[in-house]
Amino acid sequence: MRELIVTENITVDGVVEAAEWFDVANAAGVDQSDLIGTLHAHMADSDAVLFGRVSFEEMRGYWPKQTEDTSGVTEHLNKATKYVVSSTLQDPEWENTVVLRGPLVEEIRAVKDQPGKDIVSTGSIQLVRALIAADLVDEYRLFVYPVVLGTGRRLFENATEVPVLRLVETRPFNSGVVLLRYRKA
Template sequence: MRIVITQNMTLDGRIEMLDDWFDPADQDPELVGEMRRQTAGEDVLLLGRQTFEDLRGYWPHRADDTTGVAEALDRADKRVVSATLTDPQWENTTVIGGDPLQAVRELRRQDGRDVVVTGSIHLAHTLIEAALVDEFRMFTHPAWQGRGRSFFPDGFDAPRLRRIDGKVFPHGVVYAAYELAGLAHGDGPGGTALAGLGSEQED
């Protein structure tokens, strides 16, 4: 399976949402359609504890959801990385209490579709630094935050990327997907070339 990080972010690259620039329940129909297309290609949703709890506290209770996100999250195969969580209290959820990098390496060796990480900033940064990310998906919103954590870890020497997909949506959101430059489309980094809801540090 491939490891994919998908994040909502500002024009200055911030993915930690400290201002109100993103409303998950208020998206234009074309953007919702793109999210559904990507969800259809997922086998596993991999999350850090804080992002998992944010999603669990919001989506299952949205009886008025018209995006389809609530239903998709309920049926998704969710894996949450946490050293303290014991009972996830959400169907189809498995807690990864051990080494998350080892768990991700095992997932990458399995056949299947995408393992998607969203939000989960500490986890996402850890996977980037460990060269375990095959694709980077960025939904850039027309907002400037000026503070907060970014898509790539601070001080990280980001590699050259090649855009493999993209679209501009009516309300100003720009979607772009990237893989490492120099790879054939669909190849992974092989652990060498490279080392949603924004959230706090995961445990």
């Protein structure tokens, strides 16, 4: 069975909304080869991504247009199977995209039962919270940025269904970002 991995960029105080703080790791002169190497390893272990409709449309509007991307993200996203949970999206307009319209738990279990590598969900906070509540997440990869915002949507805000987690990896990067990997205990 494939695993569902939630990967989020998150601030020290738990905010996951993308904003200006995300650029802190891109400071001039900071060697990011360690972070990029980890992202490449994660991409190599996955062949599918899972989005909610809003995040999917944001990604679709940005990544396919990147012609000089040296990170490998554009190539990975274009090749990976993209699953988007939506009852309203008609034409995904991005190759290798499957729209999931049925009951969430049944759809995700069916995707996890297919042969393949890991399925990664990123962004898509409403969807991710539903995945957590349904106990469908196998691993959390939290890239913690050295920023405190005080306000904004949080990954585990008002969460009561989060399983007990165990830390399986802590990895600091040159940029000050730290990867925390958790699995269900």
